[in-house]
Amino acid sequence: MMVFRQAKWDEPVLFELGGSSKQTFAVDDEFSGEAEEALSKAPRHVLRSVEPGIPNLSEVEVVRHFTRLSQMSYGVDLGPVPLGSCTMKYNPKVSEELASDRRIVDLHPYQDVDSVQGVLEIMYLMQKWLSEITGMDECSLQPPAGAAGEFVGALIIKKYHLDKGNTGKVEMIVPEAAHGSNPASSAMAGFKVVKIPTAPDGETDIEALKAVLSDSTAGLMLTNPNTLGIFESKIVEISDLLHGRDALMYYDGANLNGILGLVRPGDMGFDIIHLNLHKTFSAPHGGGGPGAGAVCVKSGLKEYLPVPIVDFDGRKYVFRYDLSRTVGRISWFYGNVVPIVKSFIYIATLGPSLREVAELSVLNTNYLMRKLAGLRGVSLAYGEGRWRKHEFVVSFEKLLKETGVSAEDVAKALLDRGFHAPTIYFPLIVKEAHMIEVTESESKENIDALANAYKEVVDLAYSSPELVKSSPTNTSVGRLDVLTANHPKTLAPTYRYVEKLKDEGP
Amino acid sequence: MRLGLIVNPVAGMGGSVGLKGTDGELLHEALRRGARPVAPLKVTRFLNALTGKGFKGVIISAGGSMGCDYLAGFEGVLRYSCLNLPSPGKTATSREDTVQVVSEFVRRGVDLIAFVGGDGTARDVLEACRAEVPVLGIPSGVKMYSGVFAASPEAAAEVVTGFSMGGVVLDYVEVADVDEARLKEDVLSVRVYGYALTPLVEDYVIPSKDFAGGSEEDKWGIAEYFVEELMRDDVLYFLGPGTTTKAVADLLGLKKTLLGVDALFNRAVVGLDLSESDVLNLMRGYEQAAIVVSIIGRQGYLFGRGNQQFSARVLREVGRQNIYVLSTASKLSSVKHLLIDVGDPELEVALSGYWRIITGYREESVKLVLPACCLDRYLRTPSGSLQSIPQS
Numbered sequence: 001m002m003v004f005r006q007a008k009w010d011e012p013v014l015f016e017l018g019g020s021s022k023q024t025f026a027v028d029d030e031f032s033g034e035a036e037e038a039l040s041k042a043p044r045h046v047l048r049s050v051e052p053g054i055p056n057l058s059e060v061e062v063v064r065h066f067t068r069l070s071q072m073s074y075g076v077d078l079g080p081v082p083l084g085s086c087t088m089k090y091n092p093k094v095s096e097e098l099a100s101d102r103r104i105v106d107l108h109p110y111q112d113v114d115s116v117q118g119v120l121e122i123m124y125l126m127q128k129w130l131s132e133i134t135g136m137d138e139c140s141l142q143p144p145a146g147a148a149g150e151f152v153g154a155l156i157i158k159k160y161h162l163d164k165g166n167t168g169k170v171e172m173i174v175p176e177a178a179h180g181s182n183p184a185s186s187a188m189a190g191f192k193v194v195k196i197p198t199a200p201d202g203e204t205d206i207e208a209l210k211a212v213l214s215d216s217t218a219g220l221m222l223t224n225p226n227t228l229g230i231f232e233s234k235i236v237e238i239s240d241l242l243h244g245r246d247a248l249m250y251y252d253g254a255n256l257n258g259i260l261g262l263v264r265p266g267d268m269g270f271d272i273i274h275l276n277l278h279k280t281f282s283a284p285h286g287g288g289g290p291g292a293g294a295v296c297v298k299s300g301l302k303e304y305l306p307v308p309i310v311d312f313d314g315r316k317y318v319f320r321y322d323l324s325r326t327v328g329r330i331s332w333f334y335g336n337v338v339p340i341v342k343s344f345i346y347i348a349t350l351g352p353s354l355r356e357v358a359e360l361s362v363l364n365t366n367y368l369m370r371k372l373a374g375l376r377g378v379s380l381a382y383g384e385g386r387w388r389k390h391e392f393v394v395s396f397e398k399l400l401k402e403t404g405v406s407a408e409d410v411a412k413a414l415l416d417r418g419f420h421a422p423t424i425y426f427p428l429i430v431k432e433a434h435m436i437e438v439t440e441s442e443s444k445e446n447i448d449a450l451a452n453a454y455k456e457v458v459d460l461a462y463s464s465p466e467l468v469k470s471s472p473t474n475t476s477v478g479r480l481d482v483l484t485a486n487h488p489k490t491l492a493p494t495y496r497y498v499e500k501l502k503d504e505g506p
Numbered sequence: 507m508r509l510g511l512i513v514n515p516v517a518g519m520g521g522s523v524g525l526k527g528t529d530g531e532l533l534h535e536a537l538r539r540g541a542r543p544v545a546p547l548k549v550t551r552f553l554n555a556l557t558g559k560g561f562k563g564v565i566i567s568a569g570g571s572m573g574c575d576y577l578a579g580f581e582g583v584l585r586y587s588c589l590n591l592p593s594p595g596k597t598a599t600s601r602e603d604t605v606q607v608v609s610e611f612v613r614r615g616v617d618l619i620a621f622v623g624g625d626g627t628a629r630d631v632l633e634a635c636r637a638e639v640p641v642l643g644i645p646s647g648v649k650m651y652s653g654v655f656a657a658s659p660e661a662a663a664e665v666v667t668g669f670s671m672g673g674v675v676l677d678y679v680e681v682a683d684v685d686e687a688r689l690k691e692d693v694l695s696v697r698v699y700g701y702a703l704t705p706l707v708e709d710y711v712i713p714s715k716d717f718a719g720g721s722e723e724d725k726w727g728i729a730e731y732f733v734e735e736l737m738r739d740d741v742l743y744f745l746g747p748g749t750t751t752k753a754v755a756d757l758l759g760l761k762k763t764l765l766g767v768d769a770l771f772n773r774a775v776v777g778l779d780l781s782e783s784d785v786l787n788l789m790r791g792y793e794q795a796a797i798v799v800s801i802i803g804r805q806g807y808l809f810g811r812g813n814q815q816f817s818a819r820v821l822r823e824v825g826r827q828n829i830y831v832l833s834t835a836s837k838l839s840s841v842k843h844l845l846i847d848v849g850d851p852e853l854e855v856a857l858s859g860y861w862r863i864i865t866g867y868r869e870e871s872v873k874l875v876l877p878a879c880c881l882d883r884y885l886r887t888p889s890g891s892l893q894s895i896p897q898s
Contacts, residue, residue, distance in 0.1 A: 176871065187868065194862065195871040208872045211860035428839060481559070483668045483707060 004418030006476045007071035014065055015495045018057045053495075072476035074420055075286070080442050080450060081420040084391045084435025085179065085227060087255045087279035088286060088420075094349070095282070095342040104341055109333040113318060119337060120317035122344045124310040126294070129347055133354070134253065134273050135266020136296035141340055142306040143293030144331040146254045147181040149274025150221075152295045154189035155327040156272055156304040157219040157248045163325065166246070169218035175204050177228060177427040179252055182221045191218060198429055202230035202383030206238065213241060219248040224268065225258045227427045227435070228381075229365060229388035239269025248272060256280040257439060258362060258389030261355025271298050280357075281343035292339035306330045360440035361390050364447055368392075368438055371451040375458045377402055381430040391437035393430050400432050405461035405468045407432040412479060413460070415472040417453040507563030507618070507670040510611035510639075511586075512631070514623035514646070515571040515599060518544040521648040527684070528648060529626040545622050548646040548659050549576040552622070555663030557582035563670050566616055568592070568607040572599055601630045608634035618642060618669055618705070620662060625649040625683040632681045632702045640676055640703045642666065651696050653679030654704045665707045674705045677725075678749040680802075698802070698812050701749055701764055727867035728832050729753035732798070735868070736830065742792040743770045744785060744824075746799035746813045750832045754798060767815040782815045789823060796828040797821075801837065801844055801863075808861075808875060810847030818850035826857055835865045838873060847878035854879045 027035045039047075057065075075081065081088035099105075107116060127139040143149035154172065161169040172186035176195045183193045194212050199205040204222070220242050224232045232238065239249050251265040251273040257280055259265075265273050277292040278285035285291050297305060307326045308319035319334070347354060369392040373380050377399030380392070396407040411421035411434065423435040438447055461468050472478060484490055492498045519541040520528040528536055553576065565586035567573035574588040589610055592603035604621075608631050611619050618640050621631050624647010631641055643655035644662045656662035668674045678701040685697040732754055737743070745751040747765045755762030755770070762768050766779035769788055777788050789795045797820075802811050808831060809816050821829070831844075844861070846854045854877030862870045876884050 183869065192868040192870070193866075195865070195869070197872060197874070205872075208860045208874070212862060212872055481664075483664055484671075487668070487671055489671055 004416065004474050006074075006474060007068070008476050009068040009072060011065065011068050011072070013495065013498070014055045014057070014062075015053075015498075017055060017065060018061060076441075079418050079420065080438065080446055081286075082422045082436045082438050082442075082450065083286075083420065084229075084393065084423040084426070084437045085255060086286065086423065087257055087276075087390075087437060087439055089257075089279075089282050089439040090441040091282050091284045091342070092346065092349070095345040096284075098345055099338050099341045104338060107337065114316070117317055119341070120310050120319075122341055123334070123337070124312055124317050126340055126344050126347075127310060130275060130294050131296055133256070133260065133264070134251075134275070134296050135264030135268075135270075136273060137266075137299035138302040138305060138309070139294050139296040140305040140307070140309045141292070141294050141335040142308075142330050143274065143295055144336050145291040146274060146276040146279075146293050147185060148330050149276075149293035149295045150181055150185035150250075150252065151188055152306055152327060152330050153221075153250045153272045153274055154185045154191065154219075156295075156297065156301055157250065158189050158191070159304055159325060159327055160248060160301065161218055161246075164246075168216055169247070171212075171214070171216045172218055173209065173212060173220045175222065175226065177226055177429050178221060178223065179227065179254065182252060186221065192216075198226075198228070198382060200382060202226070202228045202386060203232050203234065204238065206234055206241075209238065210241065213245055213247075215245060217242070217245050217247040219250050221250045221252060222270075223252040223254070224265070225389035225391075227391075228383060228393050228430075229258070229391040230383045230386055231258075231389055235268045243269065254279055255390060255437075256358075257437070258358060258365075258391075260358040262358050266298065271301060272296070277339055277343040282346040283339035283342040290336045290339060292336040292343070294335075308334060310334075357440045358390075361438075362388070364438045364440065364442060365390060365392055365436075367444070368436065368447050368451055369394075371447075372436075372454055375455055376462065377458055378454075381433070390439075391435060393427065393433050393435045395430050396432040396434065399458065399461055403461040403465045405465050407434055409468050409471070410434070410454070410457050410461070413457040413468045413471040414450075414453055416474045417456070419450055419453055508614075508616045509563050509565050509666060510567075510608070510614075510616035510619040511565050511573050511577075512568040512604065512607050512611075512619070512621045513545050513549050513572050513576065514604065514621070514627040515543060515545050517623035517627055518548075518646045518648055525648065527624070527626060545646045546576060548622050548644055549573075550580065551659035552620070552644050552662055553577070553580050553584060554582060555660040556666060557584060559663055559667040561663070561667055561670065563617075566611065566614060568603075569594060570596070572603065572607065601626075604630040605634040611635070612639055618666065620644055620666060622646045625652050625681070628652045628654055628681050628702070629683055629699050632700050635702075637678065637701060637703045640669070640705055642669075642705060649684055651680075651682040651684070652702075654681060654702050665705050668707055669705045674707060676703055677706050678702065679704045679706070696811075698747070698765065724866050725750050725753040725834060726757070727869075728834070728864055729757040731867045731869075732830065732832065732864060733757055736864075739772055740793065741771075741828075742776070742789065742795040744768070744780070744795065744797045744816070745770065746797065746816065748800040748812075750800040750834065750837075751798055754832075765812070767813065780815060782817045782820060785815055785820050786823070789820075794828070795824050796830065797824050798830045798832065801831065801833045801841070806841030806844050808844040808846050810845070810849075810878065816848075818848040818853045821848065821857065822853060831861060831863045833863050833865060835869075835871065838863055838865055838871055841873075843874040843876050845876055845878045851877065851879035858884065 076088050076090055123141055130139045131137055143152055170192050171194050172191035173194050173196060174182045177198050186193050196208045197205045224235055242249050249270040251270040253273040254276045273296050275294045277283050278289060283292060303323045303325040304327055305323055306329055307321045307323055311318055311320045365388050369388055372378055372394050379395050379398055381395045396410055400406050407424050411424050414421050425433055426435055457468060516528050516533050520532050520536045525532050525536055565584060567577055567586055567588055569588050569591055577586050591607050591610055592599060612635050619635060620642045621627055622644045628643055635641060641654055642662055642665055644659050645655045656665050680698045681700045681702050682696050682698045728750060745754060745762060745768050752762045752764060758773050760775050763779045769777035797816060799813060801808055846857050858875050858877045860872050861875045863873050865871045
């Protein structure tokens with residue numbers, strides 16, 4: 001077993017580093033006269049009377065500060081990050097290198113389109129490719145992130161019904177196991193949210209769905225496979241039920257790792273989908289972002305997409321703003337172009353092998369699921385005996401009852417063994433949940449190591465539960481007091497706020 | 507921050523010797539069976555954890571075995587003062603002592619009362635503080651059906667510390683206990699005796715991106731949605747017991763009994779604390795009537811517990827389409843399905859099926875309602891579909 005020891009620096013925040021002045025406005029003697037003259041001519045109101053409140057450091061001090069911080073943090077480049085529903089796959093360095101090219105990072109949004117034909121071609125191809133992958137007819141790359149894409153979807157549904165004069169379509173149906181942003185996006189778009197339960201087999205309770213379907217139903221937001229990693233086998237029937245009420249089907253495509261190249265939301269009957277390019281298509285996220293979303297629709301809804309979209313007139317690529325029913329803009333300019341380029345590289349390098357991403361992800365998921373579900377005190381809350389797709393959820397409810405060791409304790413103990421914790425306590429319908437996703441990036445050896453770490457922790461829970469409960473000890477920071485750590489008096493987003501807290505005292 | 511601390515020294519003693527509590531006569535039986543005190547250990551664990559968290563407030567404690575004995579023998583550093591209650595020299599403590607001490611806490615203006623005990627103690631504390639001062643239970647009882655208890659003495663210390671820092675949500679929770687009258691008939695039935703104001707801290711659930719900050723109980727959101735979009739003029743509304751339905755009355759600026767059934771018509775009160783026959787009589791004077799109820803947390807009763815005024819006869823007359831169910835999302839998620847137990851199997855079956863429960867502002871959740879009479883007929887098959895479910 002690999003030993004994990006994280007660096008522990010007593011690193012102050014940048015503002016509290018250093019002391020003596022290392023910054024100066026250095027002017028050669030030769031030009032001192034000119035400098036003084038320039039300063040004396042400057043308008044008085046632009047001259048500072050006090051020094052700016054910024055750190056006073058030399059370059060090497062800044063570099064060391066951030067290197068130390070990086071030694072105390074953890075990411076995909078250091079080890080597996082099995083966060084369920086987050087799709088923390090490896091971000092290929094070739095994408096980073098190419099997307100860092102000056103021809104990409106120095107682009108200006110006001111440049112003439114004739115001078116940016118290359119990047120427009122990338123965007124145009126991405127629209128086409130994503131349409132093909134999802135079984136839709138047209139995409140817009142405007143959304144800067146997943147939830148923005150969802151919100152666009154909800155707005156399209158709203159406008160679609162209003163255009164038909166159906167003002168009574170006020171309800172959006174959302175499964176209770178859905179991503180929390182689904183009800184939020186629906187509510188923001190002005191819908192009433194109706195949540196439907198999950199059946200014991202892990203699928204949406206179709207009887208409950210039938211019971212709430214009415215002429216007030218505007219649409220259904222669904223992820224398939226759902227957050228339990230289970231494929232909704234009655235999806236075509238569900239689509240037919242919704243379409244029978246003139247309601248639209250919305251696919252939360254934040255994570256396509258379970259179906260890429262195998263099955264398409266468009267073929268399942270979905271009308272609208274959003275994608276998180278930073279998840280499935282391997283642009284960095286989780287602090288390394290920014291993210292990028294895409295929203296794709298069936299041809300009948302094309303005119304509703306956010307603008308601009310990129311079009312090709314046979315000679316050159318152009319931005320189109322003239323979609324007749326557009327819901328408008330969802331962000332500035334053209335979306336986040338750099339992650340779009342990274343995702344483009346990811347798809348281009350894989351080509352037809354894109355399908356293997358899903359195949360490997362599903363294989364990895366089920367391999368690990370079988371290993372974990374057999375551990376003492378661990379169970380699968382829903383869908384016993386069913387295969388999972390991109391992720392799975394195990395419950396430590398039994399372990400908690402028998403040993404007092406909770407899902408959170410297990411997660412903390414994994415940190416000591418060199419793994420990032422999975423998503424815990426989600427979905428809310430599973431008690432003491434770990435939601436685990438290893439993606440296609442992890443090797444069999446890594447998955448075995450993770451499974452061994454789990455086994456070691458669970459065994460320890462039965463022999464010495466206090467050792468599990470006192471972890472982590474090998475990390476830079478030990479167990480946090482959850483309440484204090486999340487309290488506004490200890491969470492400081494800016495240094496100005498830190499100073500304010502200091503003034504106020506404890 | 508001033509913390510009132512009171513200990514029921516005999517709480518929980520019945521548990522290990524197979525008694526359902528240690529209230530009243532049961533204590534003698536517990537002692538006869540050789541029960542040992544459990545409360546002292548819980549107090550010490552609480553005080554240790556409180557010191558560990560650097561608690562900076564002052565503790566005002568009941569005297570002797572109801573508090574100060576443990577503080578005097580405690581080795582950590584805590585600031586405290588002792589009340590001269592119960593009278594020094596008293597050997598046995600009683601529920602009257604609890605009431606007296608808590609009343610003194612209220613008079614002295616403590617910010618929070620922590621008590622060591624179970625449901626019986628919670629009832630006594632509530633009686634004295636009348637939900638004016640927040641209360642937190644350090645679990646030490648045999649029965650703990652009430653919502654005022656922290657998960658453990660250590661968790662209680664966590665909540666107290668959080669409370670002293672400010673920003674902890676206060677809400678009314680049920681103070682419940684076994685219905686002693688029914689217990690004599692050998693029926694285990696839990697009754698809600700009142701509502702206590704309690705600091706609520708989500709139990710060590712790490713906020714993830716999907717539910718940052720944990721779930722804030724939104725009775726106001728439920729009430730606003732109901733009043734703004736669902737409540738109509740010229741309909742007689744019966745509001746069932748509980749704090750969620752009370753929020754509706756509060757929003758309208760109307761009076762509402764917490765444990766009773768009250769009636770509203772065109773935003774005015776037309777009846778308070780009604781019996782079943784009151785409800786039936788009142789209905790005769792109005793064109794249309796509707797019922798607004800909440801559910802009993804953890805047990806999941808929709809009708810038949812705590813709101814027996816809504817009898818089978820009343821429910822038949824009102825009709826399912828005129829029944830609104832309100833529940834916070836967290837309360838709803840604490841139960842698998844809801845139950846109707848009104849002693850009328852035919853009606854119970856007719857009312858079963860998927861109901862929409864109002865869980866927030868413009869937010870509803872679908873829950874399966876089952877007839878208490880005939881649960882075996884409604885068990886789910888492994889594929890998840892119900893064998894028989896009445897279509898509504």
